[in-house]
Amino acid sequence: MTDIVLWQKETSEILPATAKTPLEISSYAAQLSNKDRKQIVSAFESNHFEMAVSYLWGKTITALKKELSTVGITLIGEMLDRPNLDEDDDVEDILTAKDAIKLAEELGIVTQTDALRLRHTHEIITHFSQLDIDESDSEEIDETEALSSLKICVKAVLGRPKVEVAKKFVEFREALEGETLTQEDQRVEMLKSSPYFFLKLTVSVLMSAAKKNVGANLEHVLANINVLLPVVWPQLRESEKWQVGHTYAETYADGKTSTVSGLKSALSKVRGFDYVPENLRSDTFVKAATSVLRAHDGMNNFYNEAAPVKELGKLGSTIPTPALPACITALLSVVLGNTYGVAWSAEPEASRILSKVTDERWSYYINNVLPSDTRILEKILLEKPRSNWIKVVDKYGIGDLTIKNKSVGLLISATQNKKDARLVSSAKKLLSEYYGKNT
Incomplete structure (x- = not known):
């Protein structure tokens, strides 16, 4: 089966090895x-x-x-x-x-x-x-x-010429809102064999479109959700399933009856109502996690991370399940740090919050979130964050959990045994599986 072509790879050598000065x-x-x-x-x-x-x-x-x-x-x-x-x-x-x-x-x-x-x-x-x-x-x-x-x-x-990227990628996204796909459509078949990143983005596009569109475009979107969600649901990870359920809860709260009806039909097909949150409390946690990551990625991060981490810690002792992926990613980012170290003003509080995460929830993160958590996997490729990752796995007993994903199992095993090269290669393998291409 042919994969969807999301980009046109460069086939010529851009910078030869002979260029040294x-x-x-x-x-x-x-x-x-x-x-x-x-x-x-x-x-x-x-x-x-x-x-x-x-x-x-x-x-x-x-x-x-x-x-x-x-x-x-x-x-x-x-x-x-x-x-x-x-x-x-x-x-x-x-x-x-x-x-x-x-x-x-x-x-x-x-x-x-x-x-x-x-x-x-x-x-x-x-x-x-x-x-x-x-x-x-x-x-x-x-x-x-x-x-x-x-x-x-x-x-x-x-060294690259100025070219338009991801043309077929954009065309598929436009089709999700502009036409109704059928089960027999070649693009639906292609979707089944696409990298996980593309499945994740397709869900994101559909959920965003369901919330903002009206009229004919909304009809196309809801029809496509009912066609595509059953196709991708078995491959989706927990964070994307929660995203669908959250969209249903949000549109229900907003009184968007047409959208609610379409999403209800799709969720019924996949038996996905377990992923509909009882309330939208998780929004507050997700926004707080986003603030932590914004500070972590910004200038003067070693100084600016402390305030948003403290705000996240004030929200409550239990993180709602739909917000768990975003919150653990944000907190691990602070604890692992970057090439130059960690923010000492923020790391203790981030570690304190992580210490309250139960084994069951760590298992949820490791098995359902980490395989596509590119931010954390990319940190593991760096020396200092990788050293801190080894400490995290030991501190929170992550190595004692039941690991369902084979690639994640290899990564955790390499972490426990402090096999640096094997740990790096395991992280790269997970990244390659997510993106659907080699490094």
């Missing part, structure tokens, strides 16, 4: 002007490495955001779980650098390995930009780091 590497940066290339090379030759990398990064992330904007702001909003975005929003304003890298990875614009290296470059720039005056006089980006940054920016982004 700043002049040679920058000559392959198709999206830079001659003036840009000369400025970068000049900064390298003058040993102004931090200036060179900062200028280079600005050009790289701007080019990446422009390429991403071709899929449409609405789709970007759905991929980021921010349905309030529309086509009038400016891609420069709505996407952080980390958002742009994550979306580029999910859409196949960059490989997982290149995405990891782009994130590392971003962390380097962020780290040095946050140093105080005394530290900045003694600490600086060295030539090796700068050259490595130049290579990855050209290889992953600047």
